[in-house]
Amino acid sequence: MSPRVLVAMSGGVDSSVAAALLCEQGYDVIGVAMRLTPDDPPRAARRRATCCSHDDFEDARRVAELLDFPFYVVDLREDFRRRVIANFVGEYLNGRTPNPCVMCNREIKFDRLWQRAAALQCAFVATGHYARIERDGSGLFHLRRAADDTKDQSYFLFNLTQTELGRTLFPLGALRKSEVRARARALGLVNADKPESQEICFVPEGDYGRFVERAAPAALRPGPIVGEDGAVLGRHQGIHRFTIGQRRGLGVAAAEPLYVRAIDAATGAVEVAPLDRLTARGLIADQVRLVRHLPTEFAAEIRIRYRHPGLPATVRLCAEGRAEVILDRPGPAITPGQACVFYRGDEVLGGGLILQALRG
């Protein structure tokens, strides 16, 4: 009997082609759409100017009908609310800048969804992520950047451990986006030319500040905008509206451009400074996970946000899942809450969430 795989299908072209490729490779494919946000499935018409009345789940269902594999919708809204949305809101209220996709992969797709897959006797969970998993001669799994450098999503996947990599498939890892669209067209998939989704799925208008305000109106932290010397330069309505390195929307007049250098959740103070004062020599990360075993100190290129080109650094693993990352040369603004992912060439070694920048 061919191995069974649960494919997480969003209704987009990537996960649809992923499912199609697995069918071609002879897997016993089960398609699953995840209901994550309170108003899932999102209405396609809201995002696109076209007059489509069917939604994204409907697109996924039609792909499943075309390729003739079972398709189900699973309700993960409660888990998503507790583990992703609440974390997202809490991080902003703590003056941090979260990455909910990292959290969703760790908590939902490769944890909760896997549990469902296991109950359905699936050997694998597959997604339309652009990343590659390779197994070497010793049986060790390696997580690598996608062949299509412009689409690579390995940054979001650093939390995958050996166990998880062993039961995960990324069928698109070796393909370019243009090839994926071509495959979709050749297969006659309804969503072959569907536009990319860019925004965070539960903040459709992309206004994170307003989302946080609606979710936790009582917990907002207004406070002063201060210079490095502590002088009050202005007031703000809540620290959740700020991210390290932010220049716009400060409402502060100064001779030279000022950027957010630090956010103090305890006092509500947002500290601003000229760009060169944001420079850091490194960072502390927590919730660190490694893809494979590594010595306590190793060299790596680190990426501190999605599409970041990478900086050479030394990673030293500490107690309690923390790591100290020292850059070879002092680097730019470092944003707590974002993921710091360790790479060696195109391989993901692991990563963690940025706790604080090391300056001076």
Added chain:
Amino acid sequence: MRIYLDSNAGARLRPAAAHAMAEFFRAESAHGNPASIHRAGQRARRELERARAAVAALIEAPPRALVFTSGGTEANNLAVIGAARAASRRRIITSTIEHSSLLAPVAELEQRGFEIIRVAPDGDGVIDADAVAEQIDTDTALVTLGLANAEVGTIQEVAPIAAAARRCGACFHLDAAQAAGRIPVVVDRLGCDLMTLSAHKLGGPPGIGALYVRPGTILAPLILGGPQETGLRAGTPNLPGAVGFGCAAEEALRSLDAESRQLDALSRTLLRRLREGIPGLRLNGPMERRLPNTLNLTFPDVLGETLLMALDLEGVEVSMGSACAAGAVEPSHVLIAMGRSTDAARSSLRLSLDWSTTAEEVGRAAEIITRVWRRVAACEPRHEVRP
């Protein structure tokens, strides 16, 4: 071989009904319009009226009192909206456990200013008939209830309601879509003015139903046009559907005693076998006064959603709550109204048998469900479900 246990969503088509419809399409009369004057029209009309008589016989109604509709949903809409529009009264009485095709038109009327009384059931899904009867007054336009509940199968006692409605001059509608063909349903004995029937719940084709309208009951039509169906439902009737409906109703009536005894025995066996293998399994709804084909069960330590998918992959087709437009399942509003927690509702599945279910299928289903439940329960994180 797959095992189909979802007949409350739609029973398997009776071979006799399939045959009758195939014959209909082969015959010359397939092209006739029952409203036409010529011989083809007359033949079509004869087929339609023959079917109407067969369906009417199922509920011991005069054939002329039956209006064919596109299904149970349209019949419920015609009953609720049609009765409300025809009345000058402002009160409508229903319950919290009705099918969406009753709840939605009632909610629509609420928007338009009608006073709606929604009676809650007890823990078994039983509506207190005296409590309903007490609410009926001379301003009551309509009392509308399901005779048997689609999700848990509870059969309601309606005699006091019928009496009170008659006394106050209120219209009494029963949705018998799930009951007809499974238990004896006689309009005069139940004392209702309107009754909804659905073909595909009793082994007919989907896409056709009927509303019984007691002679003298005033309804406003929803679909306007020609004078078909005594002016209550314009449009050429679904003639092939009616042929299948009539045939299925005939067979359901002829074998009612045998089938309901058989269904009762099979569902009791299924429940007993499942209880042996699944400690803590709970039956929702009463043991007696329940449709003989319906078992609504709360499974410990699993999400119904996962169990349903896992069973489907093993060839056993069951259902849960009601599906949203996207195909996701919502916890059953019926179980919630019966006082179950959301978690318990999320852990509940409906198994519904039909005329075709065999003892062999029931035995195999019990074995598969028990095995799959064990596996799914072992995979499910315990703290996620609090039945």
